[in-house]
Amino acid sequence: MKNIPKKIMVNKEQVAHIAKLARIKLTEKELEKFQKELSSILDYFNLLEEVDVLETELTSNMAGNFFREDNSRPELPELIDELINSAPQKKGRHIKVKAIF
């Protein structure tokens, strides 16, 4: 990593990899644009490097967890139909999904 100048935080291959993880198809032009933008934004985020957090707890842990009973919440059949209807592809009361392979 040391040979890479600080500004280039991510290269084009990395951006393509992130886009694939994020399930977003990018055009070649977008790849180039995001490579520059993400690099400069991530470079700015590195400002946090100088903060010492060795003794610091996580905020999310301080807020605590919220629990509820594990009960099902019955909905009106009309609402269920409506939810199924908003699926782009369906067959009867089933949502159609393409094959994985």
Added chain:
Amino acid sequence: MSKDFSAVELTKAFLNRIKKEDEKISSFITVTEKTALLQAKEIDALISKGKKISFLAGIPLAVKDNILVEGVKTTCASKILENYIAPYDATCVKKLKELGAVILGKTNLDEFAMGASTENSAFFPTKNPYDLTRVPGGSSGGSAAAVAADLCCYALGSDTGGSIRQPAYFCRVFGLKPTYGVVSRYGLVAFASSLDQIGPITKTVEDAQIVFKAIAGKDNLDSTSVEYKFSIFNFQFSNLKIGVPKEYFIEGIEPEVEKIIKQAISQAEKQGAKIEEVSLPHTKYVIPTYYLINTSEASANLARYDGIKYGLSKAQKKDLLNVYLQSRGKGFGSEVKRRIMLGTYALSAGYYDAYYLKAEKVRTLIKEDFYNVFKKVDVIFAPTAPTSPFKIGEKIANPLLMYLCDIFTASVNLVGLPAISIPSGLQIIGKPFEENKILEIAKIYE
């Protein structure tokens, strides 16, 4: 009760104004004329029967288009939800409907509430009613512009890092971001769940108070919502201690903005309040911390847009992965893609500790800054934004420049505090659950 005009007349007056005036500012994505008139008729019928009605009955409002209104399109100003019809009401909408509110329509925003200018809307930018060449702020730019242009009595917005307060300032109205958990997020399209909060944008402080009271409270459908106790603050300015953070008046702030805020501070001092300089030492880390948490949470929340359950669906090949890639590639705009990818990166193996976890820890330090200050003072006075309304197109090409707009507002969301922005651009930040105190203080600036 004397009758000057009916609910139907009032609703028609606003609908006519929208028809005539919204061409100029483009604040609405959807206008729900038919249902608005039906809602108004129902209220008039109740009144003529002599039934008791609420303060908000028959009063027309606009709703930001990332908050669900049953049977109405909720687009989030995104191509991916362009034709999505909400199957149920958000809790805040349900509460307002039960009080007889009249919903005029859905207002424009930055796509999925990601932005500070409403230029990121996939459909059209909204313009500032006071200067059509300038932005109304964002992301609740449509709501703030509609209130400012008298196209509704009040509006609902959502605030993840300043999205109610900054457009309220840019459009010279009031915007209240409540304490995290006070208003149910059920039916608000999730963006960054530990930061998002719904609140009112209004013409007066009293209106903000009324709407806030109507939408606040515990909701079983949002596990982070809490019971809210309304207390009346009969405070005197002579007993009030106001903190002014020294870090907020150093770099990047427009001199004119600084002048206005200093004037507001001296006005409070004249009323007898004690002004104290305070320090929020982690201020320079707020933007990176906020954007790491914001994008990480967004990347997880927006995973639901898969082209399978609802929304835009595109495919070039027969496999499932292709549906995801194409639907999201075509459906999301630049800023949404940028944030999902930043978040995906910050959460990915090898980077999680250095980015996401680090940001969550710095968030704790930012929280401690505020809690330390609140040991000494009652409220904090700060600017809402570092600049006055900027020109359309001025910042859109540089995402980082746009992110810096949130410098004075995002920390409030990281800590979960309540804050109100007043038309001059002063932001009053309070202790948790002390909405009524900041609202009462805001009244001296009306």
